[in-house]
Amino acid sequence: MTPLSEDPSPLIGEDDRDTAVQRLQEAYAEGHISHEEMDECLHQVLTAKTHSELVSALASLPEENAGATSTIAAQSGRIQRRGAWRVPRILKVESAFGRVHLDLSRAVIEHPVVDIELQLGTGRAKITVPRDAIVDAEGLRTVWKDPHYKTRRRPRPGGPRIRISGAMGFGRLKIRHARR
Known part of the structure; x- marks a missing residue:
């Protein structure tokens, strides 16, 4: 019997990734994150495979308007x-x-x-x-x-x-x- 995956979070699509990148760009443009933070978060977003990885990459951002x-x-x-x-x-x-x-x-x-x-x-x-x-x-x-x-x-x-x-x-x- 194979063990269940530790991360049952569904895989993300390109629209989810595009939306996350846009949120990062908006947070940077509004001065909520530094250039270094944006680079780090952008790397996490672009390499994320599941929804939970995407959520954790955006956790430091302020709530959406x-x-x-x-x-x-x-x-x-x-x-x-x-x-x-x-x-x-x-x-x-x-x-x-x-x-x-x-x-x-x-x-x-x-x-x-x-x-x-x-x-x-x-x-x-x-x-x-x-x-x-x-x-x-x-x-x-x-x-x-x-x-x-x-x-x-x-x-x-x-x-x-x-x-x-x-x-x-x-x-x-x-x-x-x-x-x-």
Whole structure:
């Protein structure tokens, strides 16, 4: 009979590792950890194989800012954000019936990765991202039509990564890069 592993913690995925690296970068940028601490923790995060190893690598960091998540919800009608608005780290958009238009082209994006979680019933959604943004919509489940998005031929380095996830019923998501 083989003994059970001492660490029953599940293996981590690349998304978990990316999130941990981002937390380290944010803690360093905000002055919560020194350069040496960041290097040490970054090594631990990049070599971690299980969830418990990842948690111990991040144990010295301050708690995540709860204000980094915002929810925009409407039963029906239009949800629209444009101009110079501050984009939270995690944006949840919920609408049963209606249109959604998020224009991030002139928005203030302070995080290297922004997660947009859509929970939409019917209606169209349009998201305009900055020219240099990298878009990942693999986490979005659709019932009726697939998202309409053409990836940029030559992505520019340094732009934010926009991850779109969630579920859409009967409607279509159109994602486009800003022209300027």
